[in-house]
Amino acid sequence: MKEAILLKESLFSLDGKGKAVYELDGIKKEVELVKSSTVDSRIPYKFLNPLQSLFYHLYRGGNAIVSAPSSAGKSLIGYLFFLKNDRAGIKLYSAPTKSLVYEKAREFKTFYNNLSVRTGDNIVELLRPVTQELVLSTYENMAYTFRNRGSWLQKIDCIVFGEIHHIVKKWIVEEAIVYAIEKGIPIIGLSATLPGLKEIAEWMNCELVIKSDWRPVSLQRNLYILKDFKPAVKVLDGAESRLASKILGAVMKLRQNEEKVIVFVPKKTLGWRVLEFAQQHGLSIMNVTAPFEVKLTGTDIAFHNADIPQEERHLIEREFRYGNLNILIATQTLAYGVNLPADRTIIAVKGWFDMQNFVYRYIPDVLDILQEEGRAGRLGIKEIGYSDWLLYGIKEESLKESINETLTGKLKTELMYAEASSLIDALSLWIPVGYLYLGSRYRDFLKKTFSLKNVSESVIKEVEGFLRQNGYITEDSLTEKGAFCVRSGIPPLRFEEFLIRLSRMAEFSDLPAVIRPLLHMRRFDGLFPFIENAERFHKDLSIVYNRLSRFGSSCINDNTHQFIFFTEGLTFYYPNIGSPPGEFSAIRTDALHLMRALLELRKLRVMLLSNQEILSLVHTIKYGIPIGYSQLGAIPKIGHIRGNLLRITAQKLNLEMPRFGMPTREFFDYFLTEKNLKLMGSILLSERKIQKDRVASEISVIVQILKENRDTPLIDRDILNTFGVLLYAHKALSMKKDELIERVCYGTY
Numbered sequence: 001m002k003e004a005i006l007l008k009e010s011l012f013s014l015d016g017k018g019k020a021v022y023e024l025d026g027i028k029k030e031v032e033l034v035k036s037s038t039v040d041s042r043i044p045y046k047f048l049n050p051l052q053s054l055f056y057h058l059y060r061g062g063n064a065i066v067s068a069p070s071s072a073g074k075s076l077i078g079y080l081f082f083l084k085n086d087r088a089g090i091k092l093y094s095a096p097t098k099s100l101v102y103e104k105a106r107e108f109k110t111f112y113n114n115l116s117v118r119t120g121d122n123i124v125e126l127l128r129p130v131t132q133e134l135v136l137s138t139y140e141n142m143a144y145t146f147r148n149r150g151s152w153l154q155k156i157d158c159i160v161f162g163e164i165h166h167i168v169k170k171w172i173v174e175e176a177i178v179y180a181i182e183k184g185i186p187i188i189g190l191s192a193t194l195p196g197l198k199e200i201a202e203w204m205n206c207e208l209v210i211k212s213d214w215r216p217v218s219l220q221r222n223l224y225i226l227k228d229f230k231p232a233v234k235v236l237d238g239a240e241s242r243l244a245s246k247i248l249g250a251v252m253k254l255r256q257n258e259e260k261v262i263v264f265v266p267k268k269t270l271g272w273r274v275l276e277f278a279q280q281h282g283l284s285i286m287n288v289t290a291p292f293e294v295k296l297t298g299t300d301i302a303f304h305n306a307d308i309p310q311e312e313r314h315l316i317e318r319e320f321r322y323g324n325l326n327i328l329i330a331t332q333t334l335a336y337g338v339n340l341p342a343d344r345t346i347i348a349v350k351g352w353f354d355m356q357n358f359v360y361r362y363i364p365d366v367l368d369i370l371q372e373e374g375r376a377g378r379l380g381i382k383e384i385g386y387s388d389w390l391l392y393g394i395k396e397e398s399l400k401e402s403i404n405e406t407l408t409g410k411l412k413t414e415l416m417y418a419e420a421s422s423l424i425d426a427l428s429l430w431i432p433v434g435y436l437y438l439g440s441r442y443r444d445f446l447k448k449t450f451s452l453k454n455v456s457e458s459v460i461k462e463v464e465g466f467l468r469q470n471g472y473i474t475e476d477s478l479t480e481k482g483a484f485c486v487r488s489g490i491p492p493l494r495f496e497e498f499l500i501r502l503s504r505m506a507e508f509s510d511l512p513a514v515i516r517p518l519l520h521m522r523r524f525d526g527l528f529p530f531i532e533n534a535e536r537f538h539k540d541l542s543i544v545y546n547r548l549s550r551f552g553s554s555c556i557n558d559n560t561h562q563f564i565f566f567t568e569g570l571t572f573y574y575p576n577i578g579s580p581p582g583e584f585s586a587i588r589t590d591a592l593h594l595m596r597a598l599l600e601l602r603k604l605r606v607m608l609l610s611n612q613e614i615l616s617l618v619h620t621i622k623y624g625i626p627i628g629y630s631q632l633g634a635i636p637k638i639g640h641i642r643g644n645l646l647r648i649t650a651q652k653l654n655l656e657m658p659r660f661g662m663p664t665r666e667f668f669d670y671f672l673t674e675k676n677l678k679l680m681g682s683i684l685l686s687e688r689k690i691q692k693d694r695v696a697s698e699i700s701v702i703v704q705i706l707k708e709n710r711d712t713p714l715i716d717r718d719i720l721n722t723f724g725v726l727l728y729a730h731k732a733l734s735m736k737k738d739e740l741i742e743r744v745c746y747g748t749y
Helices: 050-058 074-084 098-108 124-127 139-147 151-155 163-167 173-182 197-203 239-254 268-280 311-321 335-338 366-372 398-407 421-448 457-469 481-486 493-504 510-517 537-551 560-567 583-587 588-603 611-623 632-635 639-653 665-671 674-688 692-708 718-735 735-745
Strands: 002-006 018-024 027-032 063-067 091-094 117-118 136-139 156-161 187-191 208-214 218-225 263-265 301-304 326-329 344-354 359-363 383-393
Touching: 018 050, 027 050, 050 074, 050 156, 050 208, 050 421, 063 074, 063 197, 074 156, 091 139, 098 117, 117 187, 124 366, 124 588, 124 611, 124 718, 136 139, 139 173, 139 481, 151 156, 151 510, 163 187, 163 366, 163 457, 173 187, 173 344, 173 588, 208 326, 218 344, 239 263, 239 268, 239 344, 239 383, 239 560, 263 268, 263 421, 268 301, 268 326, 268 366, 268 632, 268 674, 311 398, 311 583, 335 366, 344 366, 344 398, 359 398, 366 398, 383 398, 421 457, 421 481, 457 493, 481 588, 481 692, 493 510, 493 537, 510 537, 510 560, 510 588, 510 611, 537 560, 588 718, 611 639, 611 718, 611 735, 632 639, 639 665, 639 674, 674 692, 718 735
Parallel strands: 002 208, 063 187, 063 208, 091 136, 091 156, 117 136, 156 187, 218 383, 263 326, 263 344, 301 326, 344 383
Antiparallel strands: 002 018, 018 027, 344 359
């Protein structure tokens, strides 16, 4: 294995001047930059940068890993890897998030006229053969394709694992890497800061490892003690409030004119408090959905976190990248999920000494801090980036020691240090996956992973016993039940929880709570922070608890109570909720995959739901409108809040809802009367509590939406098309809409 370090004295300018200075096997060397035209005339600049040039000179084939700071040009290294492994087959580029996949797709369109993006958003795409030379995929979709033995897998030339440092938090990356190594597919891992680089390279059987100490934009790191800054606003009490005011004061002091600044905070409640104080300080706020009343709207400052509605989050990202938004508060999810460079990062770091284990602890941890710091520096715009760390509870010397220990120590994944329950949960799926690939030799599969190779035999036997006892594996193969969990990615422990809830179900309206374990990838923990301080919250929560009482305490542990709060449409009564927050705003894809799982469970005769029942449940989950009324969500542009307004009005009028697939006019020709519209207005005033001068305009918008969709069938188009494909495969693609509605909505099974 060749190990190279690209040194800081490497030089590069956009006009092509520079050199790559590196150390290989302890010997210092240098090479000239590679002229881009000798590689591909479509590369949009004259010379490869030092990192790219070094890779081009040293890579001769096999597996590799490149660890370099953000904006170092790692995407082009992925393309160079494709060129060096070109056997006229399919190239696969994988990334941890959908946003990064689409971002890379835009970059690679320079080199590939026809590429395929596969994130799992469109189930219909799974039926279409891959004819493109390049496929871009999320880690999860790639692994599920491996498990389902996609026909195009035999044609893969090589695989790029972008942002491979996500292996720390996403164990599904390990599965995909093991699969590729077993099949002899060349792979490359592209990473930002990654400790234990040599260790993970040896596990990946790498021929080449490159670590870059060179940054295309130099970084100046400054460490400050937070208590030395003056608070931005006066705070009378509350430790978190005092902390937030100090952080805002530091931002106002450290930020220079016109700089784009990302302020990283260790937890969401602290970020919201900083944003609220920013408004008091006179800054306008871009967030629409917030746990406090937004009175000063504009683009001075915004808060980016996983709880923000997806569309709102994308608007914030766009405004920061291209517009007038210059101060962005963020949690660590931004550092891992979105490529959003800034001139300066300001990172609040809390530390304390763990007396029990005799070590210093940090929030965020050191690896997260370094990822956040990597956002600083905008290539081609500024010659230097700044990283300011605001320390509280720790000393500068202690943090520096911890950084050095982290970078020189071994890689520690979350799975390696998970609690026993989390480890067993993961193993309950890993063992069936191992059975899929290697049958009864599944232990060989576990031994080839990075995180599970040293799991004790007693734990493995315990989980294997559970799987055999509950019918997931036989002597040397998967059962139908086990194969279902592998294909769908649902851990057997979660599936058993689903079966327990199914046995306790009293009525059809209980279904959202019953199927919650099947949506195991979602945390559903982002709703209550927006509404828990409202006057009516505890009354509504008691309604939810009453609904869930028969299912036990597991409903609290997996946030079923927040999920039911959404599916029952209770968010309608909270005027600060304009769109479903966080994961609830991005639940569309989950609803489609759930539909697929429900149809498989029907084949297995685990849960026999009719087409209409499945449609009702899936619409409820997608739109957050209760079962019995969820078809209202299918009206184009009606959305979550307005759909629930129509639902509440219909309930008060005791109106009978039409079946899925019926034209909208079957219901609304009787609904749009002056009396009913007046009732809607009173609901908006008394229950939604919107301002009186907004009622008429809101009613007008709803009326216009209904009139425009008078002939629209009451069924979501994506749900209809996906349902058709799941039932009739390729035949559905050639069916006319009316025929598809007839078969899906009124067919039998």
